[in-house]
Amino acid sequence: MFAQRTINLNSSFIRDILAVTQQPDMISFAGGLPDPELFPVAALQQASMRMQQQLGNRLYQYSETPGLLPLRRHIAEQLADPEVHAEQIIITTGSQQGLDLVVRCLIDPGDKVLVEAPTYLGALQVLRANQATLISIPSDEQGPDLEALEAIVQREPIRCFYTVTDFQNPTGASYSLERRKGLTALAERYNFWILEDAPYSALRYSGDPLPSLQSLLPERVIHFGSFSKIIAPALRMGWISAPREVIKVVEKLKQAADLHSSGYDQQLVLSFLQSGALEPHLEQIRSAYGERLEAMATALTRNLSDSLHFTKPRGGMFIWATLTSNESTLELFRAAVAEGVAFVPGEAFYVNGESDNSMRLNFSNSSSAMIEEGIRRLATLINDSSRRENTASALAY
Amino acid sequence: MFAQRTINLNSSFIRDILAVTQQPDMISFAGGLPDPELFPVAALQQASMRMQQQLGNRLYQYSETPGLLPLRRHIAEQLADPEVHAEQIIITTGSQQGLDLVVRCLIDPGDKVLVEAPTYLGALQVLRANQATLISIPSDEQGPDLEALEAIVQREPIRCFYTVTDFQNPTGASYSLERRKGLTALAERYNFWILEDAPYSALRYSGDPLPSLQSLLPERVIHFGSFSKIIAPALRMGWISAPREVIKVVEKLKQAADLHSSGYDQQLVLSFLQSGALEPHLEQIRSAYGERLEAMATALTRNLSDSLHFTKPRGGMFIWATLTSNESTLELFRAAVAEGVAFVPGEAFYVNGESDNSMRLNFSNSSSAMIEEGIRRLATLINDSSRRENTASALAY
Numbered sequence: 001m002f003a004q005r006t007i008n009l010n011s012s013f014i015r016d017i018l019a020v021t022q023q024p025d026m027i028s029f030a031g032g033l034p035d036p037e038l039f040p041v042a043a044l045q046q047a048s049m050r051m052q053q054q055l056g057n058r059l060y061q062y063s064e065t066p067g068l069l070p071l072r073r074h075i076a077e078q079l080a081d082p083e084v085h086a087e088q089i090i091i092t093t094g095s096q097q098g099l100d101l102v103v104r105c106l107i108d109p110g111d112k113v114l115v116e117a118p119t120y121l122g123a124l125q126v127l128r129a130n131q132a133t134l135i136s137i138p139s140d141e142q143g144p145d146l147e148a149l150e151a152i153v154q155r156e157p158i159r160c161f162y163t164v165t166d167f168q169n170p171t172g173a174s175y176s177l178e179r180r181k182g183l184t185a186l187a188e189r190y191n192f193w194i195l196e197d198a199p200y201s202a203l204r205y206s207g208d209p210l211p212s213l214q215s216l217l218p219e220r221v222i223h224f225g226s227f228s229k230i231i232a233p234a235l236r237m238g239w240i241s242a243p244r245e246v247i248k249v250v251e252k253l254k255q256a257a258d259l260h261s262s263g264y265d266q267q268l269v270l271s272f273l274q275s276g277a278l279e280p281h282l283e284q285i286r287s288a289y290g291e292r293l294e295a296m297a298t299a300l301t302r303n304l305s306d307s308l309h310f311t312k313p314r315g316g317m318f319i320w321a322t323l324t325s326n327e328s329t330l331e332l333f334r335a336a337v338a339e340g341v342a343f344v345p346g347e348a349f350y351v352n353g354e355s356d357n358s359m360r361l362n363f364s365n366s367s368s369a370m371i372e373e374g375i376r377r378l379a380t381l382i383n384d385s386s387r388r389e390n391t392a393s394a395l396a397y
Numbered sequence: 398m399f400a401q402r403t404i405n406l407n408s409s410f411i412r413d414i415l416a417v418t419q420q421p422d423m424i425s426f427a428g429g430l431p432d433p434e435l436f437p438v439a440a441l442q443q444a445s446m447r448m449q450q451q452l453g454n455r456l457y458q459y460s461e462t463p464g465l466l467p468l469r470r471h472i473a474e475q476l477a478d479p480e481v482h483a484e485q486i487i488i489t490t491g492s493q494q495g496l497d498l499v500v501r502c503l504i505d506p507g508d509k510v511l512v513e514a515p516t517y518l519g520a521l522q523v524l525r526a527n528q529a530t531l532i533s534i535p536s537d538e539q540g541p542d543l544e545a546l547e548a549i550v551q552r553e554p555i556r557c558f559y560t561v562t563d564f565q566n567p568t569g570a571s572y573s574l575e576r577r578k579g580l581t582a583l584a585e586r587y588n589f590w591i592l593e594d595a596p597y598s599a600l601r602y603s604g605d606p607l608p609s610l611q612s613l614l615p616e617r618v619i620h621f622g623s624f625s626k627i628i629a630p631a632l633r634m635g636w637i638s639a640p641r642e643v644i645k646v647v648e649k650l651k652q653a654a655d656l657h658s659s660g661y662d663q664q665l666v667l668s669f670l671q672s673g674a675l676e677p678h679l680e681q682i683r684s685a686y687g688e689r690l691e692a693m694a695t696a697l698t699r700n701l702s703d704s705l706h707f708t709k710p711r712g713g714m715f716i717w718a719t720l721t722s723n724e725s726t727l728e729l730f731r732a733a734v735a736e737g738v739a740f741v742p743g744e745a746f747y748v749n750g751e752s753d754n755s756m757r758l759n760f761s762n763s764s765s766a767m768i769e770e771g772i773r774r775l776a777t778l779i780n781d782s783s784r785r786e787n788t789a790s791a792l793a794y
Contacts, residue, residue, distance in 0.1 A: 263631035
């Protein structure tokens with residue numbers, strides 16, 4: 001009744017548990033959401049007013065498939081690393097669409113794709129929906145295990161490697177400079193594409209920025225940018241920057257896929273960017289999220305230093321914490337929800353859904369006070385396993 | 398270097414000639430654009446103001462994959478034919494994305510899909526991008542040749558039939574009631590899906606509405622709606638309505654493809670619809686486009702009745718005209734552009750790009766005075782072939 005590829009479609013665990021985690025009084029570290037209280041509402045309202053006044057009825061017509069040229073120019077000149085030409089950029093409906101379009105252009109069913117273990121859930125969904133064969137590469141706080149990676153690319157043809165180099169979802173880890181250089185050297189030698197997903201790169205709270213993989217190997221890296229985390233997710237605005245020959249093919253597919261992304265939202269983002277509102281907004285959210293990261297790291301250390309370990313990331317939206325015991329965090333999740341605190345069990349981020357004793361904790365969408373209370377609730381559960389067994393059995397799902 | 402499916406990607410002839418047809422002083426009947434002068438700008442500006450005031454920061458967060466429930470409810474109750482449940486609706490980034498998602502869920506490479514000859518160019522692009530094997534069915538002013546269709550579905554398994562039943566792009570033709578009933582009876586008997594694309598259904602200028610295919614066979618028809626022609630294309634807002642089991646699968650693919658369509662634009666369209674602005678706007682554009690249709694039909698009859706024939710449509714945005722000679726309209730197109738008038742040569746709308754003596758003429762995006770002047774220029778060329786040969790040879794493309 002349906003196409004083969006639909007067999008591989010699975011709904012996101014995170015989206016499935018959304019209803020549970022949105023119950024009143026729930027402290028949710030489960031989502032990957034920016035804090036709506038911090039959205040640049042006033043600047044967006046001004047940008048909206050301005051574009052409507054300036055453009056009149058021109059705001060509402062069909063426009064070009066790759067996106068508005070002034071917006072692509074702005075990204076190329078001011079947001080891309082390295083600076084690229086506007087012709088190397090396509091505006092997409094969030095970076096998620098960028099990923100889907102590129103994977104559709106690169107991957108035939110069964111083609112092999114490397115991903116980190118763990119990795120971004122939405123990338124696993126896209127790759128599965130496009131019938132890629134997924135191979136996991138172990139990674140640590142410095143990035144992927146390059147020896148393991150080379151052993152694989154030596155042995156068999158690999159089409160591409162998907163990665164989040166800065167403040168990864170779910171682990172928060174960032175590649176060291178050495179690992180960045182090593183990875184791009186392997187891509188050049190063994191001739192595979194790197195898909196560099198960079199939604200969190202601007203959310204750095206400490207340390208100095210490191211060069212993107214694209215800046216190290218522009219001819220083999222396809223880079224995905226997003227305004228979702230730094231302006232507003234509802235606008236679904238992202239971009240691809242890549243070698244011109246890739247963009248040409250992706251543009252044709254995008255034309256078939258949706259003609260173009262919302263011209264209205266493109267103008268809104270352009271007007272916002274042109275007003276100079278991005279930089280002060282970034283400073284504000286970096287400061288707020290940085291404090292919340294501190295609050296969560298401090299609370300974890302104070303309450304749970306014997307029961308779990310974690311590495312404090314230097315940016316992004318997540319802390320990845322691993323229990324010192326081998327207990328499944330899926331079990332713990334059920335008990336935690338009953339106690340009014342939610343997180344995402346680690347197994348959601350592995351290719352084969354391996355059972356896992358890790359968890360992803362989001363710190364961007366809760367106040368520091370909520371974070372302290374949530375970690376306190378979690379600590380009570382983790383440090384008192386008898387209590388956990390009692391509550392878990394009372395849950396019906 | 399790229400996936401197999403990219404071999405089938407082709408850019409739209411219409412988009413490729415856009416630059417030529419946008420030259421100053423060009424009278425273009427080539428695009429498929431609504432007239433920007435008629436966009437409901439004031440009502441959209443009020444809707445924008447209202448949603449920003451009412452929603453504040455809630456306007457900017459992630460939202461659900463199938464689309465905002467109040468918008469899906471409004472479509473289900475007030476725009477769908479027949480009335481369907483909100484759970485049978487997914488909001489898409491234009492109906493073009495709806496088509497792409499559904500084709501990806503239904504079609505494996507090589508699966509056979511029936512289309513009319515001629516048919517909508519964007520559907521051909523989507524189907525080719527998804528590696529469908531296309532089979533053309535001849536059609537006339539009443540709809541597809543059902544005997545020819547039955548002969549094919551008897552012989553081999555057919556996955557689906559793609560159609561625009563009301564005021565087709567490019568021909569303007571609408572299915573008769575008899576043809577609608579006959580087609581749905583065949584779909585039921587031979588068990589194929591019907592993809593019913595309905596972007597123009599609300600743009601009726603004469604005659605009574607006929608039942609949609611979906612209302613005749615809800616369990617086998619997947620229906621595509623669009624706000625592009627009746628509100629504004631830049632918003633890229635469309636929807637799929639279909640049996641629940643189809644929607645469930647499409648929703649999973651949409652989650653992987655872009656998480657959701659712009660929540661900002663969904664709220665804008667919802668606010669516009671809730672204000673009651675759609676119906677008076679529809680009356681206005683029906684009246685204006687209806688007058689332009691009259692102007693074009695009258696001018697064609699007056700200037701070209703010996704050289705081409707056409708059937709005046711009862712709605713939509715296009716007249717399909719066929720030369721009485723066998724001359725290629727692609728040749729004529731080159732000469733016409735040099736004379737300052739553009740149309741789309743018919744061959745763009747056929748599966749195999751057959752050379753053709755037809756042309757698609759858009760009447761929605763030119764004033765009646767421009768239409769008269771444009772048809773006069775065209776008539777001068779068509780009625781004086783020696784003049785045509787002189788100008789055609791002067792063109793470099």
